[in-house]
Amino acid sequence: MARVLMITGDFVEDYENMVPFQALLAMGHDVDAVCPDKKAGDTIATSIHDFEGDQTYTEKRGHNFALNATFAELNVNDYDALYLPGGRAPEYLRLNPKVIEIIQHFATADKPIASICHGPQLLTAAGVLEGKKVSAYPACQPEIKMAGAQYVDLPMDGAITDGKLVTAPAWPAHPAMLKQFVALL
Template sequence: MAKVLMITGDFVEDYENMVPFQALQAMGHEVDAVCPDKKAGDTIATAIHDFEGDQTYTEKPGHNFALNADFAAIDVTSYDALYIPGGRAPEYLRLNPEVLNHIKHFFNTNKPVAAICHGAQLLTAAGVLENRKCSAYPACQPEVESAGGEYMNIDIDGAVTDGNLVTSPAWPAHPAMLKQFNALLS
């Protein structure tokens, strides 16, 4: 089975972090969840984004999530794939050059990558979306297009695979996204 790196951070979307972390493990994959400046056993705060009929999602406190690996100690070459959750964490994680270099490694080596919702902000900052199809939360469309990607406006429960990249707009797409990502991991 695959060894998957999950780059996450404070105020990641709870479902987009916890559900894939557990689901990929249940499928038999090893998943290391890391956050810059934190180590195994440290926790990150999460937020629950819900769709309640407003013009955008609402945000509520989520669970504390315990990291299981040290960001400073990872060797990205030892991982088979990368998973990037959404929420608010990508907006500041994209300012970390080491995070961006890690993301570039997975694209340079054509290893599977999954990104959901605002995770696309990390892909755009890493400069890896040129001429690629990418779904994301609709508010990320301008960033995807500015980075040279083709924004895929799909149903909220859908996912898109383009080569080694699987993307989806938000947590209702977990079944489709995880199915497509797992196919790349096999």
């Protein structure tokens, strides 16, 4: 089984954090959920984003999620794969130089990376998308294109794999994204 690193943070999308974390654990993989400036046992706040017929998603407060590993103590060489959930957390996580270094390590080492919704904002900031076919929440399309990637417009329940990178537009894509990600593990 694989050891997966999940980088998450306050106001991550609830489902995109909880469902893959729990599903990968249920399959027998080890998953360490970390957040900069937090340690194992600390919690992060999540948000629930829903599609209710408005021009964009709505947002509601979600659950508290307990981290199970300490960001400052992680060794990237201990992990086989990386998972980056979406929501609002990627907005500020991409400003952290250590987060960017970690993402670049996984890309350079050609280890599997999965990212959903706004999670690809972290990949664009890390400069690892050039030449890739990438899906994300549609609002991320401009920056994906500026990063030199081809934005792939998928239904909300679709996912795409390009090499060792799996991306998807939003939480309805969990079955497709997880199936493709686990195939790479």
